[in-house]
Amino acid sequence: MIVAHELVKEFKIPERRPGLAGSLATLFTRRHRVVRAVDGVSFEIPAGSRTAYIGANGAGKSTTIKMLTGITTPTAGYCRVRGIEPYRHRQRNARSIGVVFGQRSQLWWDLSVPDSFRILRRIYDIPDPVYRRNLALYRDLLDIDALGTTPVRQLSLGQRMRAEIAASLLHDPAVVFWDEPTIGLDMVLKEAVRELVNHAHRELGTTVVLTSHDIADIAAICDSALVVDRGRVVHQGSIQDLLRSADRRAVLFDHRDPIAPDTACAIVEQGLPGVRATVVDGGRVHVDYPATEFTSRRVLAFLLERFDLADCYAPEPDLEDVLRQIYGQRRDAALREVDAA
Numbered sequence: 001m002i003v004a005h006e007l008v009k010e011f012k013i014p015e016r017r018p019g020l021a022g023s024l025a026t027l028f029t030r031r032h033r034v035v036r037a038v039d040g041v042s043f044e045i046p047a048g049s050r051t052a053y054i055g056a057n058g059a060g061k062s063t064t065i066k067m068l069t070g071i072t073t074p075t076a077g078y079c080r081v082r083g084i085e086p087y088r089h090r091q092r093n094a095r096s097i098g099v100v101f102g103q104r105s106q107l108w109w110d111l112s113v114p115d116s117f118r119i120l121r122r123i124y125d126i127p128d129p130v131y132r133r134n135l136a137l138y139r140d141l142l143d144i145d146a147l148g149t150t151p152v153r154q155l156s157l158g159q160r161m162r163a164e165i166a167a168s169l170l171h172d173p174a175v176v177f178w179d180e181p182t183i184g185l186d187m188v189l190k191e192a193v194r195e196l197v198n199h200a201h202r203e204l205g206t207t208v209v210l211t212s213h214d215i216a217d218i219a220a221i222c223d224s225a226l227v228v229d230r231g232r233v234v235h236q237g238s239i240q241d242l243l244r245s246a247d248r249r250a251v252l253f254d255h256r257d258p259i260a261p262d263t264a265c266a267i268v269e270q271g272l273p274g275v276r277a278t279v280v281d282g283g284r285v286h287v288d289y290p291a292t293e294f295t296s297r298r299v300l301a302f303l304l305e306r307f308d309l310a311d312c313y314a315p316e317p318d319l320e321d322v323l324r325q326i327y328g329q330r331r332d333a334a335l336r337e338v339d340a341a
């Protein structure tokens with residue numbers, strides 16, 4: 001179980017004044033601006049779950065992961081990973097976690113991947129059968145042998161990420177924190193990485209915490225979502241709950257009435273004020289409605305009454321659309337706050 005309680009992280013950034021005189025003044029009178037990267041975040045991630053930690057750029061995801069992995073100490077509040085406060089017991093915590101930071105390497109820059117793995121094997125005291133089993137898996141899925149004896153610093157981003165991912169799982173950790181793990185990977189490797197982490201989850205019950213801007217990664221790997229915005233949690237629950245929270249829904253229909261497609265749209269928009277109707281491929285009508293004002297039952301009843309329906313279906317809300325809505329709402333709220341100030 002991973003717990004965060006009122007977790008806060010602030011960074012003090014020196015304020016620089018413009019111009020030469022400003023630079024000199026900055027040297028003598030240091031003024032600081034405080035950035036609150038994580039703003040009282042609380043959550044519980046159950047053992048064995050696969051949670052997407054989602055948020056727009058700058059929402060505070062990496063900073064939270066850094067606290068959970070013990071790299072950074074919170075300004076206030078606390079977090080625990082399997083009962084351990086990571087920043088107090090970094091070594092103990094490290095034994096049971098695997099970490100990938102897309103933006104920074106966990107490997108030895110001057111060593112080759114096989115040498116790095118041999119060191120990790122010693123550090124984590126990985127039993128022989130486990131080490132062999134995992135290497136065989138990475139050979140199959142990540143083509144790890146192809147990286148040869150090249151030092152890590154000379155690998156391409158995609159090659160390095162393959163090594164980082166393998167390294168994070170080498171010791172069969174109970175929890176993996178993957179921050180943008182598929183940066184630089186092509187489609188085939190992305191699929192392989194998804195398969196690898198799902199395999200670890202299936203076979204070993206590994207808990208997965210993933211941050212990614214790749215919606216396909218989230219959909220393929222995760223069953224739950226924690227959505228953060230401007231340092232705060234704005235949604236926590238299953239991916240299904242997140243999809244259900246969509247505030248706009250859609251219905252598509254074909255009809256047999258002898259009317260122009262635009263007329264069909266006008267009928268819908270007049271009959272259901274607040275609804276948007278547009279013509280899509282082949283004359284099909286796409287009805288987009290706010291779920292806060294209309295139930296799907298009401299929209300369907302209206303369509304059945306007004307049209308001779310040939311076909312009608314309600315697509316599942318799309319994760320990308322839902323996230324765009326959440327980020328959009330928060331951005332609008334932020335703009336309103338600025339306006340009001």
Ligand SMILES: Nc1ncnc2c1ncn2[C@@H]1O[C@H](COP(=O)(O)OP(=O)(O)OP(=O)(O)O)[C@@H](O)[C@H]1O
Binds near residue numbers: 037055056057059
């Ligand atoms: N070491 C630091 N010093 C100063 N500010 C920082 C530092 N690390 C992060 N921040 C600030 O904290 C906020 C949150 O950053 P963080 O990297 O956690 O966001 P993120 O959600 O991971 O973003 P992204 O999706 O772009 O990776 C940002 O405003 C960022 O500029």
